[in-house]
Amino acid sequence: MGQLLQYLINGLAIGAVYSLVALGLVVIYRGTGHLNFAQGEMALFATFGAWWIYDHGATMWFAVLTAASFSFIVGGVIEFTLMRPAGKKSPLTVVIVSIALFQGLNSLTTLLFKGSADGLPFPSLFPNKPGDFFRFGDETVWKYQDIGVLATVLILTALLFLLFKKTKVGLAMRMVANNSDSAKLVGVSTTKILMLSWGISSALGAVAGAMIGGINTNITTATMFEVFLLSSAAATLGGLDSPIGALVGGLSLGIIKSLVSNYPEDWPGGSYIGAPTAIAVAFVIILVVLLVKPSGLFGSTRVERV
Amino acid sequence: MSVLLEVNGLVAGYGAVQVLQGLDLHVNDGEVAVMLGANGAGKTTTMRAISGMIQRKGTVRFQGASISGTSPNEIVRLGIAQVPQGRGTFTDLSVEDNLRAGAYIRKGASVEDDLAEWYDVFPRLQERRAQKAGSLSGGEQQMLAIARALMSKPKLLLCDEPSLGLAPIITQELFAILGRLNTERGLAILVVEQNANLAMKIAHSVFVLETGTIVAAGSAEEIANDDVVRKAYLGY
Numbered sequence: 001m002g003q004l005l006q007y008l009i010n011g012l013a014i015g016a017v018y019s020l021v022a023l024g025l026v027v028i029y030r031g032t033g034h035l036n037f038a039q040g041e042m043a044l045f046a047t048f049g050a051w052w053i054y055d056h057g058a059t060m061w062f063a064v065l066t067a068a069s070f071s072f073i074v075g076g077v078i079e080f081t082l083m084r085p086a087g088k089k090s091p092l093t094v095v096i097v098s099i100a101l102f103q104g105l106n107s108l109t110t111l112l113f114k115g116s117a118d119g120l121p122f123p124s125l126f127p128n129k130p131g132d133f134f135r136f137g138d139e140t141v142w143k144y145q146d147i148g149v150l151a152t153v154l155i156l157t158a159l160l161f162l163l164f165k166k167t168k169v170g171l172a173m174r175m176v177a178n179n180s181d182s183a184k185l186v187g188v189s190t191t192k193i194l195m196l197s198w199g200i201s202s203a204l205g206a207v208a209g210a211m212i213g214g215i216n217t218n219i220t221t222a223t224m225f226e227v228f229l230l231s232s233a234a235a236t237l238g239g240l241d242s243p244i245g246a247l248v249g250g251l252s253l254g255i256i257k258s259l260v261s262n263y264p265e266d267w268p269g270g271s272y273i274g275a276p277t278a279i280a281v282a283f284v285i286i287l288v289v290l291l292v293k294p295s296g297l298f299g300s301t302r303v304e305r306v
Numbered sequence: 307m308s309v310l311l312e313v314n315g316l317v318a319g320y321g322a323v324q325v326l327q328g329l330d331l332h333v334n335d336g337e338v339a340v341m342l343g344a345n346g347a348g349k350t351t352t353m354r355a356i357s358g359m360i361q362r363k364g365t366v367r368f369q370g371a372s373i374s375g376t377s378p379n380e381i382v383r384l385g386i387a388q389v390p391q392g393r394g395t396f397t398d399l400s401v402e403d404n405l406r407a408g409a410y411i412r413k414g415a416s417v418e419d420d421l422a423e424w425y426d427v428f429p430r431l432q433e434r435r436a437q438k439a440g441s442l443s444g445g446e447q448q449m450l451a452i453a454r455a456l457m458s459k460p461k462l463l464l465c466d467e468p469s470l471g472l473a474p475i476i477t478q479e480l481f482a483i484l485g486r487l488n489t490e491r492g493l494a495i496l497v498v499e500q501n502a503n504l505a506m507k508i509a510h511s512v513f514v515l516e517t518g519t520i521v522a523a524g525s526a527e528e529i530a531n532d533d534v535v536r537k538a539y540l541g542y
Contacts, residue, residue, distance in 0.1 A: 168410070175396055175407050182394040184378040185357060185387075186458065187411035300398060 002139040007258045013146035013215055015254015016153035020208035021231035022238065022246035023160065024201035029240045030177035031197040032087065034094050038101035040228025042078075042202050045105045046071040047209030047219055048113050051120050060123050060210075068206040075202025076195035083198070084191070110221050124148075124214030149211045156204065157247050164243070173197065177241065230257070230279065237286050239299020248297060256282045310335045310462055310494050311356070311386075315364035318355040325351040327518040328364065333462060333511075336492045338484070340505040340526075342539045343515030349498040350391050352515070353466045356496075357381055357388040368462070383411050387460035391467050391498075393451040397440030401431050404439050404450055408457030417457070424453045427483070445476035452483070463487070465497040469504070477501060481508055502539040506530060514539065 021039060028036045036042075050067035054060055078101070086097040113120070126148030133141040164170040175183035176193045183190055212227055213219045234253045238245025260282065261275040273281055295301045309332050316329040325348045333339045343349050355362040358378040366374050373381055382388075387408075396404050405424065409417045425432035428449045434442060439450055448468055455463055465484065469477040485508035487493045499505035506512065512529040514522040522535050529535050 171403060171407060172410065174399060174403070175410075178396045178398045179394060181359065182390065182396060183407075184359065185382060185390060185394065186407050186454065187379045187382040189379050 002137050003262075004259075005136070006140045007262050008255055009140070009142050009146065011255035011258030012251060013143075013149040013254070014212075014257070015234075015251040016150045017208050017211045017215065017227060017250070018231045018234045018253050019247045019250025020153050020156065020204055020211065021227055022235035022250045023157065023243055024204040024208070025232060025235045026238075026240060026243055026246045027160075027197050027201045027204070029235070031173065031194050032083075032094075034083075034087075034091065034098070035232065035240070036201065037095065037098040037228075038078075038105060039201065039205055040224035040231070041102045041105040041109070042071065042075070043205030043209040043227075044219075044221065044224040045109050046074075046202070046206035047122075047213055047223070048109050048120075050206070050210055051122060051213070051219065052113075054123065060125050064125060064207065064210040067210070068203045071206035072199040072203040075198040075200070078202070079195045079198035080191075084194070106221055113221075119218035119220040122210075122213035122217060122219045124217070125152075125210060126214065128214065128217075145214060149215065152207065152211065153247075156207065157243065160200075160243060169193075169196070226279075230282070233283060233286050237289060237296055239296025241300055242296065242298035245296055245298030253282055253286075256285055308335050309333070310369060311496065312367045313352075313356065313364070314367075316352065316355055316362060316366065317364050318351055318360055318362035320351075320360065325518055326355065326362075329515070329518065329520055331513045331520060331523070333494055333496050336488070336494055337510035338488050338495045338497065338508050339511045339513065340502075340509040341496065341498045341513045341515055342500075342502050342505070342535075343498075346517075347515040348518045349515055350466055353388060353391075353464050353496075353498060357386060357464060359388075382458055382460075385459075385461035386464060387455035387458045387462070388464040389448075389451045389455045389466060389468065391470065393444075393447045395439040395442075395447050395450050395454070397438065399439055400436055401439055401442070401450060402435040404454050405431070405457050408454035411458055420457055420459070424456060428453050445472050445480070448472060448476075448480060449483075452480075456487075460493070462494045462496065465495060467498050467500060469499060469501050477504060481505065484508060506540070 021043065024039055025036060028034065046067045049070065050063040053063035053066055082097055082101065083094060086093045124145050126145045128145040132144040135141050164174060172183065172188045172193050175188055176190050180190050209224065212223060216223065230253055231250065234249035235246050237253065238249030257278045260273055260278040263273040264270055265274065289297065311333040313329060313331050316326050317324065319325040329352060341349055341352065354360045356366055358376055358381045362374065365372060368384055368386060373384065396407060399407065405421055409420065430446050431450055431453060439447060442450060468480050481504050484495060484497065488495055488508065497505060506526050509526040512524060512526055513520050514535055522529060522532060
């Protein structure tokens with residue numbers, strides 16, 4: 001029992017990172033209807049940027065906050081210079097441009113940080129020495145590092161929720177998500193809102209990169225690929241247009257992955273279910289959920305009378 | 307009576323398809339103008355061109371100033387609010403959020419007063435203030451779309467076929483409200499309508515549109531007495 005609890009706790013931190021990247025995907029999807037394939041690599045670039053700032057003598061917090069702020073601006077610029085012109089052509093063009101951005105940013109990161117293919121040691125934002133954990137009972141521990149990651153993600157989600165529900169700019173974002181033409185008619189500059197959405201999404205990605213760096217204690221140019229894969233699955237599981245769905249989807253996926261990874265070998269199917277197949281099993285579970293509920297757990301099935 | 311909206315030689319369309327071929331019309335201060343025309347004549351295109359939703363050529367002047375190159379989110383700030391065809395409510399947002407969305411260009415506490423005022427005019431909206439707009443009936447959604455437009459405190463209301471898909475009794479109620487908005491508050495309205503008989507009752511001036519140009523224009527009485535127009539659009 002204690003062990004099961006331990007696996008749950010272990011899954012929460014990595015799941016929170018999936019949630020954060022998924023939130024970024026959802027913010028853009030709501031505004032544009034597009035899945036941003038470059039979400040992970042934008043975050044990767046920002047994370048290497050944070051490492052670079054840290055390497056030049058800044059504190060880790062300063063480095064991550066600077067990288068996130070910078071990402072906010074870069075996200076807006078990417079929307080304005082690349083995605084908007086692409087969007088005027090066709091949805092397929094947007095997909096191709098974002099895949100190109102995915103590949104390009106990965107290559108750029110490799111180029112700028114030569115010789116770091118084996119990974120750069122990445123310090124955590126939170127206390128992460130061998131004894132830095134809470135202990136429950138005899139066999140369960142919760143690392144400060146993991147608590148920090150989860151808390152950061154929950155706080156950011158709550159802030160995003162307040163932004164959506166309580167501010168005028170949030171109302172405008174919801175308008176654009178629901179009916180872009182009508183948003184224009186009531187006076188919303190939809191172009192500014194889309195830039196803002198990309199900025200927020202990009203900044204969330206930068207924070208997620210720093211979180212995964214802290215969990216893994218290093219970063220490589222491949223770090224964000226698996227994260228992106230699972231995060232887009234998490235966003236799909238939660239329902240692509242639902243922020244709450246992204247949070248729940250990410251955390252569930254983290255927990256599922258942790259539980260499957262630690263599935264006892266002497267249990268039924270134990271020779272197939274385990275760490276090497278964790279992602280595959282997670283995807284099968286998502287597939288089943290989507291078969292039952294195609295719009296995802298919290299995705300909107302539009303209620304509309306005419 | 308001064309001219310509020312003046313449109314001259316309006317040319318607009320979608321991509322290579324040119325729908326409007328040099329259209330002229332005007333709306334006077336405090337008056338209701340009705341645009342009649344068959345399906346495909348270009349009524350909705352005209353509305354979308356005035357509110358800046360599509361590319362257009364020619365001159366559009368509002369209160370004397372050109373708005374030909376102005377974007378829709380700026381045009382609403384000048385005082386033109388559009389109720390688009392098919393209502394265009396924010397279906398995933400609550401009724402109250404829809405109304406607040408209408409007041410997006412405004413600041414300050416007077417928004418709350420207006421909210422109360424329009425709830426008074428449209429009591430059904432108040433009953434359903436927390437409900438998603440998409441779950442309202444067609445008539446209620448049309449009321450919501452009009453109330454949302456009014457929340458921007460417009461000088462001119464553009465109404466694109468408000469009766470579309472509504473029961474006759476709801477349509478009558480709707481036009482009674484539009485009429486009252488005009489007579490009691492002096493709101494200028496340009497309304498596109500298929501139900502010519504009903505629209506003519508509240509109209510001061512009428513424009514008849516055929517394949518992208520105005521083929522007849524005049525006061526409501528003049529048009530009602532024009533044999534050709536009467537047969538084609540009023541059906542008697």
